[in-house]
Amino acid sequence: MNTNATPTPAPVIGAEQLELLEKLCNACAVSGDEGEVRAIITEQLKDAADEMRTDALGNLLVTKRGKGENRVRVMIAAHMDEVGFMIMEDNEGGIFRFDTVGGLDVRQLVGKPVLVGKEHLPGVIGAKPIHFCKREELEQTIPLETLKIDVGPDNAGKVKVGDRATFATRFTRIGPSLRAKALDNRFGVATLIELVKHAPDNVDLLAAFTVQEEVGLRGARVSGFSLDPDLAIAVDSTPANDLPAWDDSENISYNTRLGFGPAIYVMDSSTIADPRLVKFLAATAEANGIPYQFRQPGGGGTDAGAIHRQRAGIPSISVSVPGRYAHSAAGLARIEDWENTLRLLQAALSQLTPAVLQR
Amino acid sequence: MIDIVPFLEKVLSVSGLSNHETPAREIIAEAWKPLCDEMQVSRLGSLHALRRGSGPEPRPRLLMMAHMDAIGLMVTGIKDGFLRFTQVGGVDPRILPGQMVTVHGREDLPAMVVQPPVRLLPPGFAAKPVSMEHLLIDTGLLPADVERLVRVGDLVSFAQPPVQLGKSALSGHTLDNRASVAAVTVCLDELQKRKHVWDVWAVASVSEEETLGGAFTSAFDLRPDLAIIIDVTFAKGPGANEFNTYPLGKGVALGWGPNVHPALHNSFKDLAETLEIPIHMDVMPRMSGTDAMGVQVTAEGIPCMVLGIPLRYMHTPVETVSIKDILRTGRLMAEFITRAEADFVEKITWDK
Amino acid sequence: MKELIKKLIETPGPSGSEHVIREVIRKEVEGLADEVRVDALGNLIVRKGTKAEGGMRVMISAHIDEIGVMVTHVDENGFARFIAIGGVAPHTCLGGRVWFMNGARGVIGVEKIESMDKIPGLESFYIDTGATSRENCPVKVGDVGGFERPMLDLGARLVGKSMDDRVAAAVLVESLRQLKETPNEVYYVFSVQEEVGLRGATTAAFGVAPEVGFAVDVTRTGDTPKGAKMEVSLGKGAAVKVRDSSFIADPRVVNWMVNTAEANGIPYQMEVLERGGTDGYAIQIARAGAPAGCVSVPCRYIHSPSEMVDYQDVLNVVKLVTALVANPIKL
Incomplete structure (x- = not known):
């Protein structure tokens, strides 16, 4: 743990963040046509970013450099596209x-x-x-x-x-919950925007707002290649199938559960998460009193699946905000899970040192 | 304009299955040699031909890629002088019985695919199509000679010679995708008479039908600033009259979808309209099924355009195209290349 | 070499959890190589030789991961549900034993089988660690285990789990031992995560940037009662791959292998594998590409706890692999 890191004001989920998420969810950005979301992000980050460019596929690549020695070059990817x-x-x-x-x-x-x-x-x-x-x-x-x-x-x-x-579903707040289309993955986009705005000094944050995740992790592939980070985290939204089973038996395939905090990945169809990063994220959550859950190992994939195979290999992991009914007209999720995802990633970034990757 | 038919007939008369493209590459190299400044063969066997641009160095690079590999068969076993086989690329076993083929053993052997009599097949094949594992190849040779001349892993190619259907249409095996190689040839020929700022790399790629291996590796090697991928698309015809098929001989299909850079698509569309070259909108909501799937995501990413030549009876030995569509495709590319300014790529933006 | 094979196949290490087997192999190769390193995904990359005139940079890949299981849920009575890591067939699981990387052990059970004509999917299986509750279960969500089965030496033939592909890892170690002089820069790559999609070889090939390469892996056979129609048999020598479902071997590499086998009197057979892929594909398409192929050890009952190989075949594969890289390579 790097105790010398300057404390950065922790981001919070307030009215401003919810308003941004609303705008992001209501925007239309089907894979291959992510312009509307890209425009919102560009507007949000034009002052915070050290560098910003759109690549040949339409990925928006944003760099926020830290200060001091031994900075870890960490890529965080959030896909902009939706089904x-x-x-x-x-x-x-x-x-x-x-x-x-x-x-x-x-x-x-x-x-x-x-x-x-x-x-x-x-x-x-x-x-x-x-x-x-x-x-x-x-x-x-x-x-x-x-x-x-x-x-x-x-x-x-x-x-x-x-x-x-x-x-056409419009974003709605219902008590502790949110209901909207495209929470997969505007949650990730909104989270990454906050992380860029509050990036700690001990890392170079390479934020990749990626395209074409839903048609085969294609944006992540080229952005992983060009950013060439020391490690990568994909921030996404993953299904919470925490509904009762038809026969009232114990639900053993919930994937994730609402209210249990950010979902840390161990394995999905696309990636076996780097065990060092699994350990690091879980330890960070525990040290900071942030609730978390392991996503049930299983199918599905995230941008990490493409990123970790780039060049000579990039240690990668995924963290998701749990959400019910992904890839349908309306998803449903808890604000507290989003907030805890943001807290976990912020804490992880500010405590990240090269030692995390030692074997 | 170049008479492309003799070239096509020649290149359709040789094999060149995925990863074994040498016979086709040699014919293509011969045709391209007088049309380019420099030629290389990639590590995997793709043909790279460079026409230098007239702009100051470093010049932007344009890649024009058409795959040259063919689908076909491969020997998996020998039984009593008959050959068992599997496919190279996607082959529909229903088109195989009675098909003339060449077995590329220690020497080339004329042969045919045969469907064993029903009593020699497992129950249930009286009326339904015989699956590939039960079809055989008969070379007409004695078993001992077959054992001597053929071994497991030998290739089998379609032997159907090309047929001209009147003046405007041509039929044959492997028009997917040598029709597009012909279009590239037309383009290179057109460029003889024109000046272009960009360096143009024409590539006949390997192994599209299997792994996109040529697309990934040649794009990595050449690192173009933009790429045009030429492949065949579905022409209207028997069994293919859906909305995503295009009339034969009535124009070039311009790809649109995640594999295609929208600004490139729009440039081609505007150009075709200016030139009065008829076009179709080829909508590819997910993947294009072409080398663009590989080229686009190579290294830092490469903006791609996909051009389609309508073709009937895809993946049969009687694939059919219109010569006119080939010429149009070649000309459209040549016009695009001639007009491309040095800063074209900086100008194509995502968000306007 | 039997002791080495036994040691390698009995060490647990499913895809993504190769740290133990990697250390076992590292100890074997350390004195034999000019350079040993581990890349970002965990591939063990071992170099022997430097490029002399006429030499090439060669990559030989054998994967050190194996199929296995990962826990997805522990129920209130302590039964652990799991998914497969790699291609685990349900019919090979029943009654099997699992050895978790954290040391826990367990046996595989299945829910009531409704019809003996139909094999249930893995979702009906569970691992019983002897626990009685979620709290006292020694494994939790995300824990990884390999199958447990000691090697059986039948004399001419060897049986065990994870011959795929630890027998090839043993081949590489033995070849390193036998390779005295080479004009080539030979990278023996012990790759990770092959069973989940050639992931380790993909990044290793990028890092090594070989000019030519091949995988060493197991292949299926057609020599069992009413088995698949395939012209590979146990005991007939090293198999030279022409194609599998992941790639078509470069014809120049195929010829190089055939010619080398013939020149050295090494028994070989041609292989066309219709189901299965190998690291050869990853080598072929890395960067600007490299001519690539695969030498296979014929193996029965692949992805079962009792994979069988012929010992002479293994020795012949060692001979062929070593002969391939001992001399200048002309494709």
């Missing part, structure tokens, strides 16, 4: 065929309002009336190719093939 839709074919009269971008469950699409294109034109995903459905159809998932986005006849001319669309 959504692309308009594939004009079926005339304001009705469009679409395809999904990123992992979406087709059963989650029917009957939802959407926003289409850069102008956020309102549209809906309709469904065949139940009256016209044959009995056997009711047993089947409605196939994607029969679903359409309808923007109404007046706006028919304003939508082009290739436009992106997202769910």
Whole structure:
């Protein structure tokens, strides 16, 4: 532990941060078209950053340098993109065929309002009336190719093939919780913005706001290569499947649970977290009295999956804010989990020394 | 304009399966040699040809990549003189029975894929397609000669010679993606008559059908400032009339999606409109299924454009393209290259 | 060499937890090499020789990780649920024993099997450590274990868990011992995290930047009753890979291997593997690429606790690997 590090004012989750998260969640940034979120971040960090650039894929790479000797070059990655839709074919009269971008469950699409294109034109995903459905159809998932986005006849001319669309859900606060689309991963983006603003002096913080995570960790791959850090942390949001099981048996596959704090990864499909970093983050949480949980090892992947394989290898780990119902019209999460994620990362950054990576 | 048909017929008459592209590369190298200043073969066998630009050094670099590898088969076993096989690239076993092939053993052997009689197959194959593990290759040779001439791991390529379907269309195996190699050739030929500021690297890449190995490694080696990937896309035709298919001979498909830099797409679109070259919007909501998947994420990342030549009957030995579409694609690239200013990349921004 | 193989296969070390096996191997190779280092992901990189005229920088990769398990949940009665690290097939698990990296031991049980015709998925399996509650269970979420099975010496054939790929690690150690002079700069890479996607070899190949390279790994065989149709058999020599599902070996490398085997009278067989991948792919596409291939040790019952290899095959693979790098390489 580096006791010489200057204490930095700890970031908090207040009205300002919630307002920013709201703005981020309501923005539309389907993989490959992250401009709206990039613009918000650029505005937020233009004064705090030492350097800021957008690369060939659209990653926004922000550097915040520390002071003094033996600074660890730490990359923190948060993906800007969200799952959504692309308009594939004009079926005339304001009705469009679409395809999904990123992992979406087709059963989650029917009957939802959407926003289409850069102008956020309102549209809906309709469904065949139940009256016209044959009995056997009711047993089947409605196939994607029969679903359409309808923007109404007046706006028919304003939508082009290739436009992106997202769910139209607006950000809402409900008691201790938040409900919004794209909490995966605007939580990560908002967290990383705060970390850049409050970066401690003992590290060079290389913040990568990445693109195309949902279609294969593609932005993280090139940003890991170009930033070439000593270690990397992906900040993301991961499903909390903490619902009751159908037979009231013990839920043994919750992935994470709301209210239990930031989820530290040990292993997912894309990465085996560096054991030194697992130990370091858990110890940091314990030393600072911050609640945390280990994400259940399992499937899924984060930007760490691409970053750790770059160059001659980059020790990597992921930390996520738990959230229910990811990749659907609305996710639900706890403000306290977000706050504790931010606290953990801030504490980890300010206590990070090269000794953490000693074998 | 160059008569591209003789080149195509020649390059379609040789094999060149993934990671074994030498026969195709030699023909391409011969065609490109007079059109470029310098030529190299990469460590994995991709052909790199440089046309130097006229701008002051250091000049920006443009990569024009089309994969040259072919799909085909590979011998996995020999039984009583018959060959068992697996695939190289994605092959639909339903198109194989009765197909003429060449077995590349100690010498090239003419052969055909055969479907064993139903009684010699496991139950259930009376009517349904016979899976690849049960199909055989018959060389017509005696078992002892087969044992002598063929070994496990030998390649098998399609032997279907190219066929001209009238003046405007050509059919053959491996038009995916040698039609695009032809388009690059057309472009290089066009550039003979023009000045261009940029250094242009034309690359015929290896192993796209298997690993994108050529895309990753050549892009890493050459580190271009931007890349144009040329591959075939689906033409309208029997069994392919969906919204994501394009009429044969009616223009070039411009890729759009996460693999494509939107500003590059827009530049090509504007240019095609200026030149009155017909285009289609090829929407790729996720991955493009081309070398761009590899090139784009190489090293620090490379802005990519994907051009598609509509092609019928993809991954069969009778793939069919329109010559006109090949010429258009080559010309569109040549025009783009001619007009590209030295600071083009700085000018293409993400957020306007 | 049997003692070495026994030592290596009996040491636990699933993907991501290679620290123990890495130290075991490091002790074996330390006196034999010109340079030993560990990279950021934990690959053990061992150099022998410096590049002389006509020499090349060669990477040989054998992975030191093995398949295993990771705990996902401990229930109120102390049963530990788990997921696979790498390709663990449920039918190989029942009755198996697990040895955790923290020293805890356990046996694998399964929920009531509803139909004997259907093998349940891993989510129906659990590890019983003898604990009676969550509190007294010696393992927690994220803990890693390997399968436990001592080596069985059947004379001509050896059986054990993790012949994939510790037998190849033993081959590399033995080759280091036998390689006296070389014009090449040979990097023997003991790679990590192969079973989860060739991750160690990917970064090792970037770091080593070889001009040519190959993996040494196990391959399936077609010589068991009603087994897969595959022309590789135990006891017929080193297998020269032409392709697997991860890559197509460079034809120049295949020829180099075949010619070297023939010139040295080493029995060999050609291999086309339709299911499975190797570090060869990672070597092939690193940086600007390198001609790459793979020499395989034929092995039955891969990814079961009783993987079987032929001892003569192992010795022949050592001979071939050593012969490949002992002389100038012309592709």
